[in-house]
Amino acid sequence: MSQCPVDHAALPASPAATHVDHRAPPPTQTDACPVDHTARSTWTNILPSPSASAPHSSDALSSPSSGAPRALSNSRETSSIPRTGDEKWVYPSEAQFFSAMARKNHNPQVSDMKVVVPIHNAVNERAWGHIQGWEAGRGGDACGGVRLVSFKGRPRDLTPKARILSLLGYAPPFDRHDWVVDRCGTRIRYVIDFYSGRSPLPGSSAVSFYLDVRPALDSWEGVKMRTSRLFGEWTTALQQTFSSPSPPASSTSAKGDV
Numbered sequence: 001m002s003q004c005p006v007d008h009a010a011l012p013a014s015p016a017a018t019h020v021d022h023r024a025p026p027p028t029q030t031d032a033c034p035v036d037h038t039a040r041s042t043w044t045n046i047l048p049s050p051s052a053s054a055p056h057s058s059d060a061l062s063s064p065s066s067g068a069p070r071a072l073s074n075s076r077e078t079s080s081i082p083r084t085g086d087e088k089w090v091y092p093s094e095a096q097f098f099s100a101m102a103r104k105n106h107n108p109q110v111s112d113m114k115v116v117v118p119i120h121n122a123v124n125e126r127a128w129g130h131i132q133g134w135e136a137g138r139g140g141d142a143c144g145g146v147r148l149v150s151f152k153g154r155p156r157d158l159t160p161k162a163r164i165l166s167l168l169g170y171a172p173p174f175d176r177h178d179w180v181v182d183r184c185g186t187r188i189r190y191v192i193d194f195y196s197g198r199s200p201l202p203g204s205s206a207v208s209f210y211l212d213v214r215p216a217l218d219s220w221e222g223v224k225m226r227t228s229r230l231f232g233e234w235t236t237a238l239q240q241t242f243s244s245p246s247p248p249a250s251s252t253s254a255k256g257d258v
Contacts, residue, residue, distance in 0.1 A: 071110050072098055077121055081128045082147040089148060091121045123209055127192050130213035131181060134190070134225060143184035151179040161212070162193050171195065178216070188225075189216040 072094040081089045092100070094113040097120075101108040128148070140146040154176045158166065166172045173193040180189050190213060197208035215222035 140183045146181045146183045149182045191216050
């Protein structure tokens with residue numbers, strides 16, 4: 001059965017798995033989806049209105065087999081993120097998301113799951129897109145492309161960059177993940193800071209996100225990638241500065257003697 005890529009054995013107090021029997025052995029990290037169960041509660045903080053105000057539906061009766069409301073779907077979406085071979089990571093269902101949060105006493109609401117699960121999936125897809133951008137042209141195509149092998153949610157651990165930005169007055173990220181990808185035998189750890197952005201339209205209930213995705217500086221490969229991109233951005237900025245066309249000369253005609 002598919003779960004999320006987090007080591008459930010590392011969470012003895014509350015093995016936030018899915019709707020399986022708590023007495024069953026914890027699932028392995030290789031059969032999962034890209035979200036850390038310990039970080040799921042952070043995703044409810046990005047909802048446009050407090051979940052506590054959501055009414056309790058009569059459908060929100062717990063199913064004896066799962067502990068999740070019957071109103072929640074058990075269907076799961078397959079991500080675009082490669083895992084091993086032809087397999088891809090699978091996102092949690094609404095019921096799994098609810099159960100994981102309930103076991104950690106985060107008071108989840110059915111209406112929240114209908115909103116936060118699609119948001120969570122879309123944001124993780126965007127994170128993978130950023131990683132593919134970093135990996136483009138670096139040799140991963142030789143073995144079928146880079147693959148996500150593991151990651152860990154660290155919502156309480158600010159990255160050095162996020163800590164500096166917070167000291168400068170910026171809002172801290174609402175979540176952080178460390179994703180480890182495999183590029184033909186070379187493993188690179190990526191750091192992802194998830195920021196909630198401003199609504200694109202005044203008065204709109206829509207939410208927006210900003211993802212700061214970059215290779216960690218804990219390997220020579222990560223240092224090379226970060227340095228290469230910084231140099232490329234600096235070079236591009238200089239080229240744009242010096243290649244800006246001069247303003248056209250005035251075309252007024254001259255009168256009088258030359």
